[in-house]
Amino acid sequence: MSDWSVSFTSLYNLLKAKLCPYFYVCTYQFTVLFRAAGLVGSDVITAVISPTTRGLREAMRNEGIEFSLPLVEECRTRKQKNSEVNLETEVANSLKVGNSMEDGEEPALSDDDDEGFSWLEEMGVQDKVKKPDAISIKLRKEKHEVQMDHKPESLALVKGTNTFTLLNFLINCKSLVAAAGPQTGLPPTLLSPVAFRGGTxxxxxxxxxxxxxxxxxxxxxxxxxxxxxxxxxxxxxxxxMLLKSAQRGAFSAVLYTHEPTAVFNTGLDNASPALNKETIRKDLPTCGLHPKTLDQLSQCPTLGKSSIRFLEMKDYAYTWKS
Structure with missing residues (x-):
């Protein structure tokens, strides 16, 4: 792993110096995509990880890595807006209670669960009712977080200086190397559009x-x-671009995506679609990519959790299906 760590660090330094636009770290459990500042509408280095588990996210928190879950936050915001609209249309508290019972929603657990059982003590039947312990309450609160493990919604986004902390975390993470199976003992694969130390x-x-x-x-x-x-x-x-010229603006392509990475098309929170293209070209002058490719990669993603499956050009105009 020492040689792999040197290669990984070399790639990150190239990314930081804007000599590499992006690179992948492919483990047997998840994939990490590091992107240079200026790409996907972000003015700082970003890293996206998919899929993740509760254990991985907890380990990252323990290492002080700040990250967000864009798809979870998007869903939460959408539900909050819907609830606000519902509150405006409801006319009585009784209707609110009735609707929540019909929807089968479980009441949210509050922090004062002990107070919720005080009335049992007044009736003298507290010993006959099984009170949930602290572990059960905690597991119930974390039920949603566990349910999204290995799903697209578990996508984690790391930004700025936290990506360097993520680098050190991945280098020191022993679980990156499989202990059994066909990939036993093999370090994660590094994929990059540019040459790096130890790469082939x-x-x-x-x-x-x-x-x-x-x-x-x-x-x-x-x-x-x-x-x-x-x-x-x-x-x-x-x-x-090659087929556009060679085929005179008429061709079609069928694409097969590595499914766990399709979610990398999710837009970043607080992304700036108005980043100056000339600034991007100036900041990434020697990364080896065509200027039009840089323009494309600098745009904010719009596909969300999906990816392009079919691409067709007719009369120099694109159509696609995701």
Whole structure:
């Protein structure tokens, strides 16, 4: 792991110096995407982790890593707005109670649970009623947090200087290496669009297929190109620019996404879509990406938890399905 730690630190330093736009840390349990300042509408370094578990999030908190759960907060905000609208339309407290009972919602646990059983003592039956202990109350409060484990909603977002703390946490985290299975003893895989210390260059496997397809009453030659491997975002954008020119603005592509990473298309909280493109080009001059690719990566994500599955261009205009 010492050589891997050196490679990981090298990549982070390149990212911090804006010589690397982004890189992935792929473990057997989760994937981390580090992005340089200026990408996805953020003016600081960001890191997104998916999927996460309650144990991982608790360990990060214990290490002092501040993070947010964008999808959970978005859902909470949406529910809060809906509840405010409902409160405005309700006319009586009795109707409020009736609606909550019909919805089957469990009453929220308050901090003064002990006071809730005081009336039992007054009746002298407190010994006959089983009172929930502190552990049961805590588990009940954390029920929702445990339920979202391994789901897209468990996406964690780390920003700014906390990404460096995350770096040290991942380097010292022994559970990153599998103790059993085909990946036993192997450190996490590092994927980057630029060279880094200890890295090796891997080419994507491509295979071309020629066939004839019936169009109306005649047969036309059809050409397809199959590309296998970890096709990173900059590679996909470069391919679309190449096909746009070579195919004269007419082509289609079917994309197969690594499902746990589709949630990386979620927009960041407090992102700034108005970041100056010229500033981004100036800050990332030698990262090796095409200026148009940088412009694309600098935009705020809009796909949410989904990803592009089908991409088609006709007359130099794009359409897609997610």
């Amino acid at each position: 260059m891997q080419t994507l496997k491509a295979r071309s297929i020629n066939a004839k397809a019936r169009v109306h009453l005649a047969y036309e030659d059809m050409f397809s190109l199959e590309i296998v491997g970890p096709v990173m975002p900059h590679s996909l954008h470069s391919l679309t």
